[in-house]
Amino acid sequence: MTKIQFVIERDLRLLMHQYSILIMRWFYVIVQIGIFGLAISRIVIAMQNYYYYYAMGVIVMTMYSVAIFTGYEIYDEADDGFTEYLLALPLSRRELVLGRSLAGGLRSFIFMAPVIAGFMILIGIVDPLRVAAALAALYGFAFGVSGLSITLAVGLRSGDSFDIIMGALDAFIVRLSSALYPLAFMPGPIATLAEFNPLTYASDLFRWSLNFNAKFLTDPLTAVIVLVIFLCTFNFAGVAIYERSLEGGAWR
Amino acid sequence: MAIVKTIGLTKKYGQNVAVDHLDLEVREGEILGILGPNGAGKSSTLLMLSTITKPTEGTAEVGGYDIRKNPYQVRELVGMAFQEPKLFWVNTPWEILNWHAKVCGVKNPKQSAEKMLKELNLWDARKKRANELSGGMKKRVEVAKVMIQRPKVAIVDEPTAQIDVTGKFQIWDMIGSLRDEGSTILLATNELNEADRLSDRVAIMYRGKLRVLDTPRNLKDSIPGGDVIDLRAEFPISQKTAEEVKAISGVVDLAIMNPTHLRIYLNRAERMLPKIMNRLNELHVGILSINMKEPLLDDVFLHYTGTVLEEESVVAGGGTS
Numbered sequence: 204m205t206k207i208q209f210v211i212e213r214d215l216r217l218l219m220h221q222y223s224i225l226i227m228r229w230f231y232v233i234v235q236i237g238i239f240g241l242a243i244s245r246i247v248i249a250m251q252n253y254y255y256y257y258a259m260g261v262i263v264m265t266m267y268s269v270a271i272f273t274g275y276e277i278y279d280e281a282d283d284g285f286t287e288y289l290l291a292l293p294l295s296r297r298e299l300v301l302g303r304s305l306a307g308g309l310r311s312f313i314f315m316a317p318v319i320a321g322f323m324i325l326i327g328i329v330d331p332l333r334v335a336a337a338l339a340a341l342y343g344f345a346f347g348v349s350g351l352s353i354t355l356a357v358g359l360r361s362g363d364s365f366d367i368i369m370g371a372l373d374a375f376i377v378r379l380s381s382a383l384y385p386l387a388f389m390p391g392p393i394a395t396l397a398e399f400n401p402l403t404y405a406s407d408l409f410r411w412s413l414n415f416n417a418k419f420l421t422d423p424l425t426a427v428i429v430l431v432i433f434l435c436t437f438n439f440a441g442v443a444i445y446e447r448s449l450e451g452g453a454w455r
Numbered sequence: 456m457a458i459v460k461t462i463g464l465t466k467k468y469g470q471n472v473a474v475d476h477l478d479l480e481v482r483e484g485e486i487l488g489i490l491g492p493n494g495a496g497k498s499s500t501l502l503m504l505s506t507i508t509k510p511t512e513g514t515a516e517v518g519g520y521d522i523r524k525n526p527y528q529v530r531e532l533v534g535m536a537f538q539e540p541k542l543f544w545v546n547t548p549w550e551i552l553n554w555h556a557k558v559c560g561v562k563n564p565k566q567s568a569e570k571m572l573k574e575l576n577l578w579d580a581r582k583k584r585a586n587e588l589s590g591g592m593k594k595r596v597e598v599a600k601v602m603i604q605r606p607k608v609a610i611v612d613e614p615t616a617q618i619d620v621t622g623k624f625q626i627w628d629m630i631g632s633l634r635d636e637g638s639t640i641l642l643a644t645n646e647l648n649e650a651d652r653l654s655d656r657v658a659i660m661y662r663g664k665l666r667v668l669d670t671p672r673n674l675k676d677s678i679p680g681g682d683v684i685d686l687r688a689e690f691p692i693s694q695k696t697a698e699e700v701k702a703i704s705g706v707v708d709l710a711i712m713n714p715t716h717l718r719i720y721l722n723r724a725e726r727m728l729p730k731i732m733n734r735l736n737e738l739h740v741g742i743l744s745i746n747m748k749e750p751l752l753d754d755v756f757l758h759y760t761g762t763v764l765e766e767e768s769v770v771a772g773g774g775t776s
Contacts, residue, residue, distance in 0.1 A: 209558045216554075220545040220584075280543065288541035290507045292558050293530045 210302025274352030307349025337412035344405030347434030463513030488654030534606030680707035682724035689741030
């Protein structure tokens, strides 16, 4: 086994220390699905089962917002001077970045596990293949988002720039995607932009795996290809930038 | 045989040259004390040797591996205890040491972490978060990382800063035992007593350059004049008075350490003292105390850099180098 497992272990332990944040986020997700989702689904009449469509979108969106946390932690660590310690360890930069990305994905997963499990029970999905496909879609997406957040955290040299870009990304990536409404209902140019958004493919692949009406979803094979390209691109970029930028002393 | 060798090692931060073409060899199994005030380039050198930062020019070899070409292999050999403890705020000493031991490939990481925490009197605080630990406790956890790792080359940057006297002796003993077990140790410090007590050889760095490298004994012997007299005056000593004292036959050199503190380097202090006192009497300089001693490492530092280590101030009245 490589030392990636130790990097993952550390990041998972950090999550356990932040249980108050976990509880608050769970509360948010439950309120969003349980109250807002129910209310809005009564208003929406153009689509059957919009409630389930919405709930699945909220699950993927929350995975995104938890996975992005890794980037903020990298900034916290740089502020504490902890980055120097990580760079001095007998770990390759690849092990460090991939370990943290994998852990970021896992943390999103662990965080959302009770909600995902509850939701699957609610909609009656028990087919192990479908469950596995749904979980793989979620994990692949979260893994890629972690890589994206690491790439941006290391590539942008100021915490303020990172905050601004993450805020902007958060606003656009959610709204310009099919997380909350299908591509078919979006105005033409916006739907085109949403087709370049990995959140669109993660949400739709998750829904497809859970047997949602496929006529509202993007093609699952395309979704798989986009997600694989997304996670590979940002994890490789993360490794490259980590080596160039941090090892050169840029975090100082 | 050199286990660490720097070749024209240079680090620049913008226009500021932190390390300036450093050529240094560290012998296997020795404790090399690196002395210098803040900003001398000690920490920048150590950060490059541990592959955390890249040199601007030049390179270094650690255990035969080039820090530029084989950084991973270098990191396998090097362990570092930082000047400022690097502990993430939510982690406990137990988690920190246990995880560090695992990443560094220490056998029986849990037992090793327990042993180290007990040795450094941190066992009772093992479940406290890092942000709840005192400065001294944090520093001990930082040093414990290197002790548990037992690396081939241990880099310790000011290991006893913020540590009480008992703790200092404990850490000094541990550094000694680390060396006895075969590690080579680079000890950066601005505590002269620490460098004198622990180091087999001492390198003095100043403004990014290596000024001198030798054993503490040889360095002390290199000071002109075998004795030192410290005089503390009632009122500030003028430049003119200092020059008058320096002109006394037998006085080799002198330095104004602070406005009322004159340090005189000379031979046969017991014979020279009456002459100096007479001259000061003639100059109406009131003396509060006199102290005769052999040169220490601070005298060596003063001799080679022209400044006092504790508070880097330019010494007037004495061209000491």
